[in-house]
Amino acid sequence: MSRKAPTPHTVVEENYVKFQHEFLEFLYAHLVDMRVIFEGDLDALLIFISISRYYLRDERANPDMDEEALGDNRHLTLSRIAELTGIPRETARRKLKQLESKGLLEKGQHDNWRLVVQDGQPVIRTKYEPVWQRVMQRLVKLVRTLRADV
Template identity: 30%
Template sequence: MAWSVFFVGHMADLRAHFRDLEDALLLAAFGLGPLAEKLRGARSSGDAGALTYNGRPTGPGWTNAQRLAEVTGIPRETVRRKLVGFRRRGWVEQDEDRSWRIAVLPDGRAPLAADMKAANAQFVARLARLMAEFKRIEAAAPGEAEAPGR
C-alpha cells in the first residue's frame, strides 16, 4: 500500500507540474543515457554526489526523436512537437544532425534543472516518506505489516 500511495502521489505531482504526463515521460527518457553514466560513476566512486547535475553533464547525451519514440511509446511526430516546445522553454537543444540533448548553459547550468527544482524537492520529500514507511513496516511485527490501511 505504501508503494501505491507513493506512486499515485508522484504521478499526480508530475501531472500537476507538467499538465501532461507524456512531457514527464519524454524528459525522463532523456535522462536514461546521462543518468546511466552518472550512476556508473557514483557506484564506482561510492560518492552519491556524482548523481547531481551541478555542472556540464559528461558524455554526449544526444538522442533523436525516433529513439525517444521507441523508448517511450509516444508517436514520433508527437515527440518532435514536444521537443520543439521544450526547445522554446530552453530545456533542450538540437544539433545540426537533428539530434537532441538537455540544454546546458556555458556556465554548466541546465535550465531544465532550475525549472524542476521545486518538483524535485517535492519528489525527494515524498520519497523520504516512503522510505520511512518501509522502515516502519520492516520493524513491525510480521502480521501487523499486512494490516489494511498500511
C-alpha cells in the same frame, strides 16, 4: 531447523500490500507534481523521462563528469525516443520542440536530444525547486519505509 535467509523476492511478496501502497502513494504525488510542470501532457512527460533516464544513469555512474566530456553518447534521437515511448514520430517531434521552448531540453549537433544543464544541474531541478524539494522528501519517505522491511 535453520530458516533460510529471505530473498528480496520473498520480502516483497510478504510485504506486497505495504510496498505497493507506499509505491502508489509516491507515484501518485509525483505524477500530480509532474502534471503541473508538463501542463497535463503525458506524452511530453514520457519524452522527458526517456531522456532523463540516460542523464541520471550517467550522473550516478560518474557524478563528477561534465556535460562536455560526455559528448553525444547518452542523448537520444527523435527516432529512438519515438521507439522507446510508443509515441508517433511527428507527435514526439512536436513535444520535443515544446520542451525545448520551455528550456528543459536541447538538441545536440547530431540530432540528439538532452537535458538542459546549467551549473552542473538539470534546469528542471532549479526552475521548479519547490517541486524537487517535495520529490526529495517523498523519496526519503519511500526509502525509509522500504528499508525498514528489507
